[in-house]
Amino acid sequence: xxxxxxxxxxxxxxxxxxxxxFAAPPEYDRLREQAPVSRVRLGGGTEAWFVSGHxxxxxxxxxxxxxxxxxxxxxxxVNADEVTRERFRSQPPSMIGMDxxxxxxxxxxxxxxxxxxRLAALRPRIQEIVDGFVDDxxxxxxxPVDLVRALSLPVPSLVICELLGVPYTDHDFxxxxxxxxVRRSEDPQVRQRSFDxxxxxxxxLIDRKAAEPGNDLFSRQVTRALADxxxxxDATVSMAFLxxxxxxxxxxxxxxxxxxxxxxxxxxxxxxxxxxAKTPLAxxxxxxxxxxxxxxxxxxxxxxxxxxxxxxxxxxxxxxxxLAADWDPAVFDHPDRLDIDRGARHHIAFGFGPHQCLGQNLxxxxxQVVFDTLFRRIPTLRLATPVDDVPFKTDSGVYGxxxxxxxx
Amino acid sequence: xxxxxxxxxxxxxxQCVLTEPTVFDQxxxxxxxxxxTHPEGPAAAxxxxxxxxxxxxxxxxxxxxx
Ligand code: HEM
Ligand code: SF4
Numbered sequence: 001x002x003x004x005x006x007x008x009x010x011x012x013x014x015x016x017x018x019x020x021x022f023a024a025p026p027e028y029d030r031l032r033e034q035a036p037v038s039r040v041r042l043g044g045g046t047e048a049w050f051v052s053g054h055x056x057x058x059x060x061x062x063x064x065x066x067x068x069x070x071x072x073x074x075x076x077x078v079n080a081d082e083v084t085r086e087r088f089r090s091q092p093p094s095m096i097g098m099d100x101x102x103x104x105x106x107x108x109x110x111x112x113x114x115x116x117x118r119l120a121a122l123r124p125r126i127q128e129i130v131d132g133f134v135d136d137x138x139x140x141x142x143x144p145v146d147l148v149r150a151l152s153l154p155v156p157s158l159v160i161c162e163l164l165g166v167p168y169t170d171h172d173f174x175x176x177x178x179x180x181x182v183r184r185s186e187d188p189q190v191r192q193r194s195f196d197x198x199x200x201x202x203x204x205l206i207d208r209k210a211a212e213p214g215n216d217l218f219s220r221q222v223t224r225a226l227a228d229x230x231x232x233x234d235a236t237v238s239m240a241f242l243x244x245x246x247x248x249x250x251x252x253x254x255x256x257x258x259x260x261x262x263x264x265x266x267x268x269x270x271x272x273x274x275x276x277a278k279t280p281l282a283x284x285x286x287x288x289x290x291x292x293x294x295x296x297x298x299x300x301x302x303x304x305x306x307x308x309x310x311x312x313x314x315x316x317x318x319x320x321x322x323l324a325a326d327w328d329p330a331v332f333d334h335p336d337r338l339d340i341d342r343g344a345r346h347h348i349a350f351g352f353g354p355h356q357c358l359g360q361n362l363x364x365x366x367x368q369v370v371f372d373t374l375f376r377r378i379p380t381l382r383l384a385t386p387v388d389d390v391p392f393k394t395d396s397g398v399y400g401x402x403x404x405x406x407x408x
Numbered sequence: 409x410x411x412x413x414x415x416x417x418x419x420x421x422x423q424c425v426l427t428e429p430t431v432f433d434q435x436x437x438x439x440x441x442x443x444x445t446h447p448e449g450p451a452a453a454x455x456x457x458x459x460x461x462x463x464x465x466x467x468x469x470x471x472x473x474x
Contacts, residue, residue, distance in 0.1 A: 111420030
């Protein structure tokens with residue numbers, strides 16, 4: 001039924017651009033009201049199933065009959081130009097594009113590095129890093145300060161550099177290429193060049209780790225693989241690429257948006273400041289509210305699967321919109337209210353199922369430390385422009401802000 | 409209430425440890441381990457929440473074990 005209605009109108013094109021950071025696109029509500037599993041058009045003229053319900057989204061992401069293989073012709077890529085498709089075909093996938101036993105093996109090689117305990121042990125160093133960048137902000141002679149350059153990007157970049165063993169002095173190089181890669185409106189050739197340059201850079205870095213291992217994640221992975229005879233340079237570069245790109249760009253954008261969200265909801269900010277024990281709740285609610293990664297949770301069916309009232313046939317593409325799911329009013333009452341006390345842990349901003357974000361607990365610690373420290377040390381922090389003038393990343397695979405002028 | 413964890417299904421997301429560190433832990437390789445199989449009081453309620461948050465279906469509950 002929903003399908004018929006959706007087809008009678010012009011089919012919605014995914015992803016729908018966000019007009020405002022404080023609202024999910026109303027098109028998602030309309031689609032969800034018609035049917036939690038419907039159809040959308042993707043750039044390039046292809047179509048895919050579109051999951052906008054929270055329950056249905058989790059069901060798809062937890063079901064092993066859906067594949068993450070981006071090389072499949074029907075995998076719903078948002079940037080579905082031929083250059084992009086060829087890129088996925090030409091390189092060994094990282095874990096995010098693997099299925100089943102292959103995925104389990106690749107992920108298990110890394111999860112020991114990301115346990116809750118290991119990350120808790122990093123907290124003092126993360127605090128030191130955040131304090132250092134806030135010191136620099138406070139010493140700035142010119143106002144306003146661009147929070148993206150001063151804090152949002154440097155904190156997760158330095159943290160992930162130290163963890164992985166990437167020289168932080170190269171941060172401009174990898175930040176620019178990552179940002180070009182995830183920007184939809186970027187020329188496909190520029191994206192391709194960014195991709196190639198990043199891969200070359202990481203290839204050389206991995207060679208150096210093999211020759212002279214240090215005390216870092218990349219060295220540990222390379223050393224272990226060399227010792228047990230499983231070292232594969234191309235596959236290692238794919239792993240390194242995923243960790244470096246996913247490890248800084250996402251958290252950076254969540255820092256910027258979290259600050260915008262809290263400043264725009266002074267009652268919520270006041271509650272966090274009155275009781276820092278609430279910061280973890282605030283982080284979960286901000287993750288839900290903004291659900292910044294909407295295009296990674298796509299799949300292709302390997303068998304016929306029934307989700308809700310709809311049978312998705314083998315070979316068909318499915319887009320699960322985390323944003324639509326996290327604004328599903330059946331699960332999150334008045335989803336448009338930023339309410340840190342609601343208990344939002346079951347959001348799918350980090351995905352769900354076997355691919356649920358490997359770095360989620362690192363991101364949580366970083367966001368908690370940043371919000372606590374920033375609002376404690378700069379209590380009068382405010383935006384230096386009306387929020388409507390902030391350049392939000394409406395054309396990027398990771399939602400966020402290009403610049404965020406702040407003052408105090 | 410009995411809680412069960414299937415280490416073969418676990419994907420090491422740590423949602424359980426984050427929710428109730430007195431019941432769930434991760435070994436060095438990041439895989440779930442249980443500190444107790446019979447949580448009580450508030451820990452039992454939290455363990456119940458952890459089961460609903462676990463992304464991989466590795467956790468399960470048996471309400472009336474004898
Ligand atoms: C707020 C910050 C972050 C958000 C919103 C986020 C979001 C996501 C999402 C939605 C997925 C699932 C993709 C899928 O279903 O295929 C994912 C996977 C992943 N993320 Fe994150 N992420 C964040 C931070 C990080 C960090 C800090 C790292 C650090 C290493 C990281 C590494 C990964 C990796 C390796 C995967 C693939 C896991 C797999 O395929 O098993 N992410 N992330
Ligand atoms: S929440 Fe589930 S997948 Fe994650 S560590 Fe615990 S048991 Fe494993």
